[in-house]
Amino acid sequence: MRKEHPLSEIAWADLQQLSPNAKAPHLAAKDGRLFHVLLAQQFNREQLDAIGELATNIRFIAKNEGGLKFLQDLLAHKRAMLYFTQPSTRTFLSFCAACQILGVKVGEVRDTATSSEFKGESQEDSVRTFSSYFDFIIMRTEVGGLAERMAWVLSNSDRPIPIINAGSGKDQHPTQALLDIYTLQRSFEEKGGIDGKTIVFVGDLLRGRTVRSLASLLTNYRNVRQIFVGPEKLQIGRDVLDMLEAAGVKYELSEDFRKAVPLADAIYMTRVQDEWDVEKGESKRIDISKYCFGVKHLALLKPAAVIMHPFPRRGEISPEVDHDPRAVYWRQMRNGMWIRAALIAAIFRRDAAIQEYYEESV
Amino acid sequence: MRKEHPLSEIAWADLQQLSPNAKAPHLAAKDGRLFHVLLAQQFNREQLDAIGELATNIRFIAKNEGGLKFLQDLLAHKRAMLYFTQPSTRTFLSFCAACQILGVKVGEVRDTATSSEFKGESQEDSVRTFSSYFDFIIMRTEVGGLAERMAWVLSNSDRPIPIINAGSGKDQHPTQALLDIYTLQRSFEEKGGIDGKTIVFVGDLLRGRTVRSLASLLTNYRNVRQIFVGPEKLQIGRDVLDMLEAAGVKYELSEDFRKAVPLADAIYMTRVQDEWDVEKGESKRIDISKYCFGVKHLALLKPAAVIMHPFPRRGEISPEVDHDPRAVYWRQMRNGMWIRAALIAAIFRRDAAIQEYYEESV
């Protein structure tokens, strides 16, 4: 009786290779174009370039009222469900803004206390409910692999609609990885691109899903050197290193922040992810004071390098650093809005219309 | 000094007959057309048919971008207040989507912790506040009769605006009853309509307001047989049976689920409403495992019958049943969005414009 939807033609096995958490997601529509956004690894270099270019076009068009109104009309007939059971301001608001830029109307469930779930409903039923009322779902959850599983559920339902993973569990936060790549693309636009650059990751590399995803996406570029700097207990996981080795990527591990700063073309600071502490207060016993970027480090940094941070920050970067032109983390944050708008536009096949408008405008 | 608004010409007494909870609501505008939506019983058969037809037209028009944009323009100048002090995902989101379909902008109060009510304001003042900023109010509350009372308050204020009852107390959830009727209308569209059909209600019939409201609405149809199946302690209330007897409707009570399944043209499953438990754990002592629809029941069911559920479900229907074409509960859920859009459109007199667009489109 079960109808197999065309989307499920993409093999489960392919996806499982990409992510051990994936429970048979179907990432692309039948025509091979973007459908679900679930994993950073689903994007190859060509796709990363295309999404980045689309984001840049949207950003350009949005500079004036006429352009904004053109954009707002593109998907004015679409409705998005923002299903955020894991707290997040930044990701929520940037998706909200991205939807508004394209005219998409949003509904939201952020607080599980106001939801029906306490009445004992399964998550499958909740997500199918959203699919009854909305045209796509943007979801964020503490449960690893849930977005992938829900994509599978929907792809096999009567109403398959796209899912965008806005962070699930410890592993995947693909739109963050895409905005990071986009920030690197823009930063190195006139400096030969990402190829050949040295990226220094600093902080809690073990539990920061943004670092894990970005490290993986960077394997799409040639001769990128990745340096992981942090206290031993928070050093990057073995699985990431295995992945880098399999891809033939150069990497180094270090505990010496000061020594790493001058090597960086991009330095990617992160905070301690103590919300993932297994034992209470676990993170507090680790000294991370050596892994903070202060004014004194500016002199060590290459003149053309950039400083990034996925935010929120605590003390990892001193606010005084904000005024240095190499501090691109505020721009990086705003890039999140553009890249998310680009993804939504691509899912609903508005890339060509945007490209056309852009070319007429320049 | 008090100005009596035209709406109050409809007598309080009439309404009290319909609902013992009603405190003088005024359901219709002076021209006799729909104003407040408070009680399932306020709709007669002719009105049920008209609302159903309007929902079908909206559903048809919404199938393409042009139609969606036509709909979005209809009430783009209206603002709705979603006032949900009782938790609900489904009803909230479907109203939200219904508003968006018609272009209505929404404001919301869902969490009383973020509201002024802690400062000791009366509910009358809260509702009059909403009426200061919005064009209609959609409200859901645990307090029986509150929506009716607020409709009365507003009808006698300087700014009478419509109220839609999205569930109040144990008794009334009129838009759920309307979407259930609409689902039956659609299901039996080519099978002679609702007249003469057998509807089997299963589960917690005592406290499920959807069953109570639907049982009442079905009295508008000829020769409908109603069968109530559930454990003795959760059997339908005496007041509903009195109402059916007064209307001359055939009904049966049963504890035997298996025996009832083959009789059904529509089988309406419900969950245990333990949020209404007077004593903690009260519901857990009742065995409802016999009142669940599993794959094994599919063979017992008439080929042309339909399975319904107001959701959320727990174990009342096995997810494997979802793939049977007779399982219409997901369609039923989506019908909720269309029927709510139809109600809003009718309240603001957009039914003729929709009808006209529909006729030009087919």
Place this chain on the structure above:
Amino acid sequence: MRKEHPLSEIAWADLQQLSPNAKAPHLAAKDGRLFHVLLAQQFNREQLDAIGELATNIRFIAKNEGGLKFLQDLLAHKRAMLYFTQPSTRTFLSFCAACQILGVKVGEVRDTATSSEFKGESQEDSVRTFSSYFDFIIMRTEVGGLAERMAWVLSNSDRPIPIINAGSGKDQHPTQALLDIYTLQRSFEEKGGIDGKTIVFVGDLLRGRTVRSLASLLTNYRNVRQIFVGPEKLQIGRDVLDMLEAAGVKYELSEDFRKAVPLADAIYMTRVQDEWDVEKGESKRIDISKYCFGVKHLALLKPAAVIMHPFPRRGEISPEVDHDPRAVYWRQMRNGMWIRAALIAAIFRRDAAIQEYYEESV
């Protein structure tokens, strides 16, 4: 490295004179026109008149569908962030409605539990985050001076955007003061305006920020007599009286409510602000029953006087008084929506377009 934004040309010192809490806000854009809305005192009489007139024009235009659609198109390309960490229904909803009237899309953070702040982010970073995604910020907070500080932060960032203070701490709630002034303007429109009138403030004058702000704004008018009536422990603060004396304004203090009523051209009732109690139950020990307006006081009140209240009310005004035509507090509440729409329109320079449309319509 720090870029000084043109906005900061307005001297910090000027602002500090206006408000001891102000940390160098920059209220106006380089062209001298409205930018941030932070303090009631930033508006002079000419500006109060202009904002009031703009509100009246918007109110008039909004009377029909064509006008509403004109308004909705004015700022359809703008996005507002509603950042409300202090609970408030009324102010939130009226800003929400004001945005919708002008077509502005909104994002919101109301519940700090769903936000990133628990991850230890500074408020400066939060506000800069909002500025990354939105075009202006409407903020409400328990922290005095915070809106001013954030305006300063933004004015010195790469993305200076306007901040509207929707209530900060015990002191400032400028949009409430503006709607109060607007209500007085309308009430005395055909009675010679605000000049020469007697305003009687009643209740918790010590902690009600609306009274403090309104008392200050009224110094812009000639020969206004201010009478402060309340229990000794809740009498108006010395700083307000100093301000009135410096401005040469006549004032009186009284504990006798009954005696004050007949003197009023406008009587401004307030509730006890017990959320500011230092000691628990502190307010309950004060007898305020003498400071309530009941039906019996209507006979004492001048025929042309008006009764106001900033809401929420508890028992300060009996609901029976609502039906007296001198009870303008519901109109006052709705004025809040119009004045907020006027402020937003003014900030984004749509006043001329509104004026023009208005003149063509009358």
